[in-house]
Structures are given as structure tokens and as C-alpha cells.
Amino acid sequence: MTPLVPSSDNAGSLYSSHHGWLHNWLWRKLGCRDGAADLAHDTFMRVLDGGAVPPLREPRAYLSTIANGLLVNHWRRLTLERAYLDALAVQDEALAPSPEERALVLEALMQVDALLDKLPAKVREAFLLSQIDGLTYAVIAVQLRVSERMVKKYMAQAMLQCLLIGNGHA
Incomplete structure (x- = not known):
């Protein structure tokens, strides 16, 4: 039986003990070191936003569960962005939105997608x-x-x- 990580083991300790592993795990999933670094950062931000780190039997399972959710959201955003850009590619250039408008539309699409998912x-x-x-x-x-x-x-x-x-x- 795996021992519990002590409750005094805070997010900083969790980070120092498992960040490298999480980054490598995400890198294998994404194939991109920068994207893996971003998602590893976001994972630990979620841990911090959650308050005190609970005692964990399997800290890597805990981290990979959070990271996997972020990874799914990342892929969903990429899919939406590709679909939007594909739709723009067949549109008349004179009607093409500015980069700012494109960013706003993509943000709105992400919100609608998040709404639908809930x-x-x-x-x-x-x-x-x-x-x-x-x-x-x-x-x-x-x-x-x-x-x-x-x-x-x-x-x-x-x-x-x-x-x-x-x-x-x-």
C-alpha cells in the first residue's frame, strides 16, 4: 500500500517533487515542449487555486487527472480554431475579420463550447x-x-x- 503524502506536503513540495515528471508526461502527449510547459504551469495553478493540497496517495494520478482535463480543453480549442480558420479561408478576403475580431470570435466560440460541454x-x-x-x-x-x-x-x-x-x- 502506497503511503499518504503528508498533509504538510504543500503545493510547493508537490511542484518540486513532480513538475519534471508532469512536464515530460505532457510533452509525450503533445509533442511540444513549450505547450507541455504551459499546461504543466496551468496544472499547478489549478492546484493552487484549489486551496490546501489534500493528503495524496497517488500525487501523479492527481496531477495527471487535472492535466488531462486541461489537455482535452487544449485540443478542443485547437479544433475550434482550425474549424473557424477553415471557414475564414473560403470567405471573400474583403469580408475577412481583423485579427482583433478573429480573437474575439474565437473567445466567444470557446465560451459557447464550454457552455455546451456543461x-x-x-x-x-x-x-x-x-x-x-x-x-x-x-x-x-x-x-x-x-x-x-x-x-x-x-x-x-x-x-x-x-x-x-x-x-x-x-
């Missing part, structure tokens, strides 16, 4: 079917095997979350 699966699916595919609530209800009234509830929930993001409360 929604229950059926709420998210109903929202996307309505907003992206343009389906009516009746068609969505059939597709999701729920009542049209339930689709309206799903949409209200999704729209509330959108409004909260728009007002900076999400």
Missing part, C-alpha cells in the same frame, strides 16, 4: 439541432424521443445558459 446531453443535442441544423421543436422531439414540451424545456435551459454567458455570469 449542459446535459439531451439539452445540448436539442440546442444544436435547433440552432445549427434548423430543426423544429416537433422534429427534435421525435429525434430525441421526448415530448415537444420537453424540447421547449431543454431549449429554455440552453438559452438561459447563453444569456448568463452574455451577461458574464456563467
Whole structure:
């Protein structure tokens, strides 16, 4: 049985004991030393933001769980950015947004993506079917095997979350 890391083992000790390992672990996942350094830093910032470091049986499992979540978010951001840039590539150059506008749109896309990720699966699916595919609530209800009234509830929930993001409360 692995002993507990003492509760007096603070984030600084966790950092000094495991930063090198975490950086290498992330480097193998990303194939990029700079990106690995950034994500390792972000991982330890999450640890610090969480307050006191709890006693840990498996500190590397704890760190890799946090880092893996950040890694998934990183890949999601890259996918969104690539899709946005691909859409811009087929657009008329005269209509192309400025670099500042592109950054704002990408930030908004990241917020919407984070919002969608937090929604229950059926709420998210109903929202996307309505907003992206343009389906009516009746068609969505059939597709999701729920009542049209339930689709309206799903949409209200999704729209509330959108409004909260728009007002900076999400």
C-alpha cells in the first residue's frame, strides 16, 4: 500500500517533487515542449487555486487527472480554431475579420463550447439541432424521443445558459 503524502506536503513540495515528471508526461502527449510547459504551469495553478493540497496517495494520478482535463480543453480549442480558420479561408478576403475580431470570435466560440460541454446531453443535442441544423421543436422531439414540451424545456435551459454567458455570469 502506497503511503499518504503528508498533509504538510504543500503545493510547493508537490511542484518540486513532480513538475519534471508532469512536464515530460505532457510533452509525450503533445509533442511540444513549450505547450507541455504551459499546461504543466496551468496544472499547478489549478492546484493552487484549489486551496490546501489534500493528503495524496497517488500525487501523479492527481496531477495527471487535472492535466488531462486541461489537455482535452487544449485540443478542443485547437479544433475550434482550425474549424473557424477553415471557414475564414473560403470567405471573400474583403469580408475577412481583423485579427482583433478573429480573437474575439474565437473567445466567444470557446465560451459557447464550454457552455455546451456543461449542459446535459439531451439539452445540448436539442440546442444544436435547433440552432445549427434548423430543426423544429416537433422534429427534435421525435429525434430525441421526448415530448415537444420537453424540447421547449431543454431549449429554455440552453438559452438561459447563453444569456448568463452574455451577461458574464456563467
